Amino acid sequence: MxxxxxxxxxxxxxxxxxxxxxxxxxxxxxxxxxxxxxxxxxxxxxxxxxxxxxxxxxxxxxxxxxxxxxxxxxxxxxxxxxxxxxxxxxxxxxxxxxxxxxxxxxxxxxxxxxxxxxxxxxxxxxxxxxxxxxxxxxxxxxxxxxxxxxxxxxxxxxxxxxxxxxxxxxHSREALEVSFRGKAAHASLAAEAGASALEALILTFNGLNALRGRSGPSMQIHGIITHGGTHPGTIPHRAIARFYIRSPDAAGLEYAGTRLRDLARAAANATGTSVAFRQFSHSYHxxxxxxxxxxxxxxxxxxxxxxxxxxxxxxxxxxxxxxxxxxxxxxxxxxxxxxxxxxxxxxxxxxxxxxxxxxxxxxxxxxxxxxxxxxxxxxxxxxxxxxxxxxx
The missing domain is CATH 3.40.630.10 (Zn peptidases)
Known part of the structure; x- marks a missing residue:
């Protein structure tokens, strides 16, 4: 049949x-x-x-x-x-x-x-x-x-x-948006009065690069900057990146997500900014x-x-x-x-x-x-x- x-x-x-x-x-x-x-x-x-x-x-x-x-x-x-x-x-x-x-x-x-x-x-x-x-x-x-x-x-x-x-x-995947808030200031005349959200975001990316050197290929974090300021003469008060966090299993995904959040919080502390997290898409198993x-x-x-x-x-x-x-x-x-x-x-x-x-x-x-x-x-x-x- x-x-x-x-x-x-x-x-x-x-x-x-x-x-x-x-x-x-x-x-x-x-x-x-x-x-x-x-x-x-x-x-x-x-x-x-x-x-x-x-x-x-x-x-x-x-x-x-x-x-x-x-x-x-x-x-x-x-x-x-x-x-x-x-x-x-x-x-x-x-x-x-x-x-x-x-x-x-x-x-x-x-x-x-x-x-x-x-x-x-x-x-x-x-x-x-x-x-x-x-x-x-x-x-x-x-x-x-x-x-x-x-x-x-x-x-x-x-x-x-x-x-x-x-x-x-x-791989399982989390889609995470990381948003930094700082304080705008004139980049030439009063830079010390500002708190650069973009600097915090760059520090986060630098921390990720260091983390990759100590992590195996099973932990993957990829990101892009979607907002980094509006004018080169102004200290950016807002900066946003979107990341994909991937791992072969749920436990690895949770670990990688925790590390990214820790890096972002540390960058915020170092730059006098604040940071918030938001999932912009459904998590994939x-x-x-x-x-x-x-x-x-x-x-x-x-x-x-x-x-x-x-x-x-x-x-x-x-x-x-x-x-x-x-x-x-x-x-x-x-x-x-x-x-x-x-x-x-x-x-x-x-x-x-x-x-x-x-x-x-x-x-x-x-x-x-x-x-x-x-x-x-x-x-x-x-x-x-x-x-x-x-x-x-």
Whole structure:
């Protein structure tokens, strides 16, 4: 039965190939920041509707989220295919989220061809604002809090990269804004009367550089200055930086966050300023592995012509980590192009919208569709995935 259904799924993806590619390139050509993905979410909803899905727009009170289900099929088990579609500031789709959305939609289109013969259903969740640069980023965290994953038995997402990797570790992450307040003064005539918030911020960065020399690669703190003053002739009374704090686990994240706060407080004491802290986006948890889902995806990636490689040390962060704590989940990667190109760069943005991305996109959609099919035609797979998820 599985092979007969798989043939129909793959044929449906083949027939929809041009529409799947067009969706990816349309989203790529109109990059939108997190929580502003109005066009992208509308285009995703449009193609899903064309293939028979009932689409709930502005889902869970989020204007650019969506939920799509095929009507008239059993509600459980339910597999969620997650579609991201937000872009990066200035770079555009330097993380290839246009491809993530198209992979999820392509897989859903294939599965629509056999929806009536499955003992369960597929849910497509459009998840805004995964990229952390926008205020309140972490759309999947919001969806979790609002019950979007209730009744979901497994969730999966396939992300473009330079390598095909089934289960690469992702770090937990805190997004922390550090704000210093001082006292303005004329920088030439009365500098001694001022208290430079910018000096405090620079001291914090210098302290971080010293801390890195005594810390291993597992503790990562990256930051940018978002405000450092308004005029070179005035002692800055306000200075702000935003930091990402990362670690492979929650304990390491707490330690690193404490060290950053200690450094900032020490800098404030040294400069006669005050300091305040604020989280500007949701915290992301480390990705919880699920070897059962990973093995199924690995087999289907190989069958689609993508060659999985061993996972490296991992890194980066995603709100899919939060999802993986709630339900069995998989966040895998598929190779785009024939050379190493780092994500979050303009080079990768170019690659993600180029003809070189088309064949890997269709292959990835096939792999996701067949992994979902495996879970729905063989309940034993889902049972084992649940057990793996509960394991300590």
């Amino acid at each position: 599985r092979e007969r259904l798989a043939a129909r799924v793959l044929e449906a993806i083949r027939r929809a190939r041009s529409s799947i590619i067009a969706l990816s390139e349309r989203i790529h050509g109109h990059p939108e920041l997190g929580y502003q993905e109005v066009k992208a979410s509308a285009w995703v909803a449009e193609i899903l509707s064309e293939y028979g899905y009932a689409v709930d727009r502005a889902y869970a009170g989020m204007p650019t989220a969506l939920r799509a289900v095929f009507p008239g099929v059993p509600e459980r088990p339910a597999i969620a295919l997650l579609a991201e579609y937000d872009a990066l500031p200035e770079i555009g789709h330097g993380c290839g989220h246009n491809l993530i959305a198209a992979v999820a939609v392509g897989a859903a289109v294939g599965l629509a061809a056999v929806a009536g013969q499955l003992a369960g259903r597929v849910i497509v969740l459009g998840t805004p604002a995964e990229e952390g640069g926008v205020e309140g980023a972490g759309g999947k965290v919001v969806l979790l809090e609002r019950g979007a994953f209730s009744g979901v038995d497994a969730a999966m997402l396939l992300h473009p990269s330079s390598r095909t990797v089934v289960a690469s570790p992702c 480390e990705m919880r592995p699920n070897p059962v889902l990973a093995r199924l995806m690995e087999a289907n990636l190989q069958g689609a012509g993508l060659k999985p490689e061993p996972a490296g040390g991992g890194g980066g962060s995603t709100d899919m980590g939060n999802v993986s704590e709630a339900v069995p989940a998989l966040h895998a990667y598929f190779a785009v192009g024939d050379r190493q190109v780092a994500t979050h760069t303009s080079d990768f943005a170019t690659l993600a919208g180029s003809p070189a991305a088309r064949r890997p996109l269709i292959k990835a959609a096939r792999a996701v569709a067949l992994t979902c099919l495996d879970l729905l035609v063989c309940p034993e797979h889902l049972g084992r995935a649940r057990l793996a998820h509960r394991a300590p």
